[in-house]
Amino acid sequence: MQHVGVITLLALRNLRRHLRRTLLTALAMLVGGSLLIFSLSLGDGTHESWIDSGVRMGTGHVTIENPNFQVSRKIEDRLSADTRAAVESALRAPGIAERVTVVSAKMIVRGLASSAAGARPVQVIGVDPLAEVAFSTLDDQVVEGRYLEPDDGLAAYVGVDLVESLDLRVGSRLVLTAQDVNKDIAAQLVRVVGVFRSGVSAIDQSLVHVPRDTAGAWLGSGQDVTNVGMLVAESEEVPRLVSQLRARLAEPIDDGILRVIDWREAMPELNAAVAIDDFGNYLIYGILFVIIGFGIVNTVLMSVLHRHREFGLLQALGLSPRQTGALVLVEGLVLTAVSAVLAIGLGVFITWYFWGDGLDFSSMMSNEMTFSGVVIDPVIIPLFRVARIVQALVFMLLVGGIASIYPAIRAATIDVSESMKFER
């Protein structure tokens, strides 16, 4: 467009001319924008906390398993020791190894836990105690006894609700029964070494951890596993890791031996919860910025209506209607851009301020809150992401641009001869 320099000069001077009006509008944008940045960081921090809790209780950010296992949950749909070795080799590959922080291979079976007091359906997970300590948070939630140790043999780590219903205590004997690799019912006597309280009732009633070697011997599965789960530093890295692993393990994937899935596929309820929460947040941001947008429309439109004669003069002097409209649009965009940059600065500062200790909402939560196997941490640590800054900047510029369109059209379509009439 012609006359960009002149239009920008006039726009800047006009913004300075009504400094108080400009500053008030900028302040609204500044408050809205910084709240947006902080809310996005808080929302991302909340989701990351949910995801972290969910994946640690479950099968990790990324899990590798037999394609049928998620539906069947049967021992025959497991990964053989050779496949497991191939998977572990892929996990050591450059580009993948740096991304993965913890790996835990598990044997997961459904079975029955029984004591003299009765029997309860359970999910038995055979774990490598050392790997699981790094992978899961269950070892931190011990209320009695201890978590599994590498030298443990016939040991079990169980939830408080199961302990209560089967009248167990640390040291009690417990019989686990499940289908083995030969499709026979196999039983295993174990002794309770520790009791945990996760806060999730379903987990506390039904989850039993035993050493993986014990499970292998009991079920005849040896070094086979049903899942190889892994964690990454931040959930944003998951898509990249999944595609890298799919490329590395293309052959067994094509042969239908295994599949690589992320937490979204493995835990659809958690994925839905994050998506719904995101939607709610975006709706609120949308409403907030519609209100701010009306503020900008009001400011810019008032400015246009007060400068009717000035726009007539500009067009009489040779500015085209489109360039006159562009002047108003540039005013709106400059105002928005400056406000947005300041808002980002303030938003980042607020995020940084709460980054260390986080925001403690425990006073608002009377009990432990859970959903879909996720324990909600009352302390939320905001999560800073550069992509969010860019999104917020684009969003604010979009709002400013859209809000300036109508005033710009008004300025562009004035009747020049009418606007230059002098009321006698």
Add this chain to the structure above:
Amino acid sequence: MTESTPPAVRTEAVWKTFSQEAEEVHAVRDVSLVIAPGEFTALAGPSGSGKTTLLNLMGGLTRSTRGRVLVAGRDLTEMSNRELAQLRLEEIGFVFQAYNLLPVLTAVENAEFPMLLQGVPLEDRRRRVRELFEKTGLTGLEERRPGKLSGGQQQRVAVIRAVASKPAMVLADEPTANLDSSASEALLNVMYDLNQELGVTFVFATHDVRVMERSRRLVRMVDGAIDSDETRR
């Protein structure tokens, strides 16, 4: 005027009709007028006689209902809004009755504004404008904003702006209406001198007797039509 030099402005049977409460009002009726380059012409008449509308038609600020308007040989009726804006930038200077200047620009920036749009280099712009400031007694006021200038000074800056870019003509709508007699006289002297020295064509819409007396051609309008067209020596 030679055959190769087109008139500064020519109107051919021009009409301008407005609709007012279901009635048609003819602001300009069948006006044919030729103004040659270098003329110092006044369109006179009482309020509502159509002189300002005719001036707006000549400047491409409004479009005729019927008839043609040609500025420097270019037909305004055929032009888009963008082309009209370009024509105003290149060929026409305007002086309005009041609020002529952009309040966010200094006097010198206002004066050079059309040249800025034309892309004239800064040095040339400043040289031309400073000469005209000197000629019109405004030296020393270059950096003042319009709010810090008197009405007469503002009008003189508007005249400098109108002539500095060397347009085909300057259209001035009641330029002295808001000025006292001495400021009016001074402004008229400035415009007259510029017309004499630089050959700039001036067309005024006015009911100020002083302007009529100084003009070399006086076109009187009544009810939107030309009533008389008198050339003086």
